[in-house]
Amino acid sequence: MQKVFSFGFWNFIASRILRNRIVIILILLGITVFLAFQWQHMKFSYSEANMLPDDAPINQQYAEFEDKFGSDGNAIMLATDDPDLFTPESFKAWAELADTLATFPEIESVIGIHNLQKLQKREDPKRFVMQPILDSDTITEEQITAYKESLFKDYPFYDGLIFNSETKTVQTVAYMKDSIVNAEGRKTFIMDKFVPLIDSFKEKNSLEIHVSGMPYIRTLNSQNIVDEIQWFVLSALLVTSFIFFFFFRSFRATLISMLTVIIGVMWAFGFLGLLGFEITVLTAVIPPLIIIIGIPNCIFLINKYQHEIKQHGNQAKSLQRVITKIGNATLMTNVTTASGFATFIFTQSELLKEFGILASINIIAIFILSLLIIPIIYSYMPPPQDKHLRHLGKQWIEGFVEWIVKMVKHRRVSIYFTSVAVLVLSIIGIFNIKVSGSLLEDMPQSAEFFKDIKFFEKKFDGVLPLEIMIDTKREKGVTKLSTLKKMDELKSEINEIEELSPPVSVVNLAKYAKQAFYNNNPKYYQLPTSQEQTFMSPYIKSMDELEGGLSSFIDSTGQYARMTMFMKDVTTEEITKIEQKLLPEIKKIFPKERYEVTLTGKALVYQKGTYYLVDNLIISLSLAILLIALFMAWMFRSFRMILISLIPNLLPLIMTAGMMGFIGIPIKPSTILVFSIAFGISVDDTIHFLAKYRQELKAHHWKIKQSVYPALRETTVSMFYTSIVLFFGFSVFMISSFGGTVALGGLVSATLLFAMLANLLLLPSLLLSLERSIANKKTMKKPQIQIIDTDDDEEEK
The missing domain is CATH 1.20.1640.10 (Multidrug efflux transporter AcrB transmembrane domain)
Incomplete structure (x- = not known):
């Protein structure tokens, strides 16, 4: 009875397909047009792939950090170690590039050697003011030479931030507005304004320039993904059509199969727009994947059709049997394939869920397209000739x-x-398998921006932001000298870790304040004593009114502080070792009952997501x-x-x-x-x-x-x-x-x-x-x- 039902069901399906060919063609055409209109809703991912669920502790910690201090990945860096920079002509060109960058509405601020300012002590009233280190209006060769010598020697506050005194490398840092960093406007700015500006600078000047920073890296990487989708689709079509033709030796069969999978690809892009999913490095794989999975469907259906024609020559009977005999088996194989992808839906990662949903829907869709299009098209065509059936008896196979x-x-x-x-x-x-959650490892290593990443790793110890957030559990707790000393002690421990850059925090500013108090003598770049802090109190209070001031390092209540560092592109195993070094020191330096210290940042969230993926x-x-x-x-x-x-x-x-x-x-x-x-x-x-x-x-x-x-x-x-x-x-x-x-x-x-x-x-x-x-x-x-x-x-x- 079940067998009769199975055959009867597919016989019913076959008769309905072959009797309603025009209606089915119109329905498929209507769906295809509808999904084509959904392409306009396709969007690209403008943030790092977050594999962790929203309620994961590491995600909540990072969200808390962003709430207090904003995005940690909003800086674009332009760097050079070209010695010709310190000539009047090149220096002016470098300053003009930074000034032009500062005019863009997407940029919050720009800081570089052209506009560095120093703290200057004033007595009546007692306060600090900011003054330019260099008068950029009148730049002579003597001024530039003197500035170069003074810069690397007298201003340790900017060492590691704007320059590296050891490698004599300098950089200009442009901070993007937080509202644009994870929005579509970032791509428009980077591709339409920033990149042309840099290209123009390179054409007009002989200075060697390197560009990096998370907004820049993410945008160019996303653009590479977009560019590769079309090549994947075209390559998949070319390869599969060539193999298909090699097996069947029939242009007709090849073209019918290509038409089927091309419509499948159109549907895949349409579902992306319809469901509102972002194009990521995972979802970009789906369109060519549909071609690769769709072609075997075509092989089974066309092969069966040609076998039937060769056996009895009755076209109507052959088409009926193609659907009744192959439809069930092909359905089962497509369902099992879709099931393999659908299992990702049960993970708590939004990235994997979207991939699983989209892939499984499109696999079933390509099955339906194959089952409908191939028999219908063949029904309007004359039966295959003997030359189309010769492949069925090939000696080599x-x-x-x-x-x-x-x-x-x-x-x-x-x-x-x-x-x-x-x-x-x-x-x-x-x-021997290792786990790697490197944020940069999968990026195209031949790309210019990847080579620039390596330059920044060598000159500034990395580009991946890593943050430490310190909760003192009381207002103004950060400015206490005891807290500053603890942060300075932790900084010494961080300096011992080769993969991390020296951290920048309110400690650096406190040291700079003491240097400024002693008339900018660099030997006083150190934390003030408790007695000196009393004398300096009115000066330090005045720093709140300065642009940037303390707000870059502590929150408005003075309860939370951040220590910002950059990390080289390390593996998950290496970052685990870094944590194993840091966390015991943090616990020892900051007693749990008085402080709550969190290690966070985009790079760390991504790394943690990799371990979560392994479990999933x-x-x-x-x-x-x-x-x-x-x-x-x-x-x-x-x-x-x-x-x-x-x-x-x-x-x-x-x-x-x-x-x-x-x-x-x-x-x-x-x-x-x-x-x-x-x-x-x-x-x-x-x-x-x-x-x-x-x-x-x-x-x-x-x-x-x-x-x-x-x-x-x-x-x-x-x-x-x-x-x-x-x-x-x-x-x-x-x-x-x-x-x-x-x-x-x-x-x-x-x-x-x-x-x-x-x-x-x-x-x-x-x-x-x-x-x-x-x-x-x-x-x-x-x-x-x-x-x-x-x-x-x-x-x-």
């Missing part, structure tokens, strides 16, 4: 099929030995395995068959993980997707093989050997075709300039190739070796649904 059958028949011991050896080696490799990888992969096991149980109603079907799909995942350990590819946000994606796709081969195997079992009265080999011969060709398409399709991602995307493409390609071999060699070998306990009539009960029907003519009577 027949040779591959016979090799597979020979291996399973005569070399099962070798297959088991190889599988066990691979498993052991892979487990060894897994213990285990959860999502376990869910994928459980979900697909339930599919197997529902389809085959055999617990033993669930176990045997999972083995050839889990082994490739373990093998890939081991390969990552040996090659040195770390677990990171980009590579973490490999396992769920590959598992969801590779299990399709298992479903196709087991469905055909059960059909052969019934036809051969439950004789195992007479069933495995026919099933293997019939499914090997389609499995080989689809695996090759998937292998080269995912290899397209290896053209990316993003290291993570390259690793994702290479790892998924390798995993799917391993999975194909495991399903063609290991799975049938296990069935043959364990025939008495697993593959018999008792365990292979009547399935809940009929994936492949047995006798065509009998069913249609």
Whole structure:
């Protein structure tokens, strides 16, 4: 009864598709036009990818920091170590560049060597005032030379902030307005105003200039993602169409398949706009992914159609059977693939949820498009000619099929030995896998802005902001000399950490105030004593009225202080070591009952998110395995068959993980997707093989050997075709300039190739070796649904 229902349902679907072709075409056209209009709502991510849930402690701590002090990633830096800077002509050009930058409404303030100011003591009334260090109106060579000598020697407050006295590198820092840093206006400003300004400066001046800062890095990185989407889509289309044509030798079949997946890509972009999801490094992968997954659907449908035409030549009957015979199996394989992606929906990461939702929706959409478009288009075309069917009997593919059958028949011991050896080696490799949450690691290393990052790491100890927020638990607690001494002690500990720049805080300002009190003598750049603090009290109070003043370092109540430093591009493991060094010192210096000290910043939030992703990888992969096991149980109603079907799909995942350990590819946000994606796709081969195997079992009265080999011969060709398409399709991602995307493409390609071999060699070998306990009539009960029907003519009577 279930079998009749399954066949009857798909027969009903087939008749409705073929009888309502015009209506279906109009509906698809209407949906496509509607989704095309949604493209205008597509938006790009203007903030760092936050993998953590909003209620995660590290997120709440960072939110509290932003509430007190604003964004920590709003600075754009222009730097040079060119000795020619300190000549009148070059210095004026450098100052004009900064002044022009300051005129933009998106910029809050600009500080550099051209406009540095010094604290100057005044007696009546007692106060500090700010005065320019250099009179920039009349710049002579003598002035510039004297200024250069004085700058690196007399103003330690600016050392590490505006210049590096050791490397003689100087920088201009432009602070963007907080309202624009994480908004669309940032991209417009950077790409349309800032970049042309820098390019113009480089053309007119011979000075070597380096640009960095989080707003600049994030914008150029996002632009690279946008630029790569079109190349991914075009490359995926080109590669898959070439492979498709190589297999089928038919321009007609190739063009029909390309049309199907192109519409799928249009829908993918439309769903992005419709759902309001941002284009990130993850969601940018989906359009080409739809091409790669959609082409195998086309291969199964067109291959079946051509087989039917070759068998009996009746076009109407062939199209009917394409839908009734392949529709069910293709639905199941697409559902399992979508399930692999859908498991990300159950994570608490908004980034992964959006990726999971979008990917699973589009995978089901490309299945529907394939099932509708291919039969309808072929129904309006004449039947394929003999030249279109020649590929069905190619000798080279027949040779591959016979090799597979020979291996399973005569070399099962070798297959088991190889599988066990691979498993052991892979487990060894897994213990070498490292976790990396580097914010910059996946960025295109050949890009100019990445080279500039390395320049800043060398000259200023990094560009990634890291913050320490100190809560003194009382108003004006920051300005207490005891607090300042503790902060200075912590600063000494931080200076010992090679990966961090010297911190900038109110301590620096307090030291500078003492230097100014002693007529700017640099030897007095140190914390005042308690007695000196009393004398300096009226001067220090006057600093609140100065522009910038204390507000950059402490909040309005004087209860909270910040210590800002920059961090080199380090791995998650390295930042953990940094925390292990710092946190005990912080606890020792700042007693918990009197202070609450928080380590925060964008870079730290990103790093913590990587560990969260690793935990979610285990959860999502376990869910994928459980979900697909339930599919197997529902389809085959055999617990033993669930176990045997999972083995050839889990082994490739373990093998890939081991390969990552040996090659040195770390677990990171980009590579973490490999396992769920590959598992969801590779299990399709298992479903196709087991469905055909059960059909052969019934036809051969439950004789195992007479069933495995026919099933293997019939499914090997389609499995080989689809695996090759998937292998080269995912290899397209290896053209990316993003290291993570390259690793994702290479790892998924390798995993799917391993999975194909495991399903063609290991799975049938296990069935043959364990025939008495697993593959018999008792365990292979009547399935809940009929994936492949047995006798065509009998069913249609």
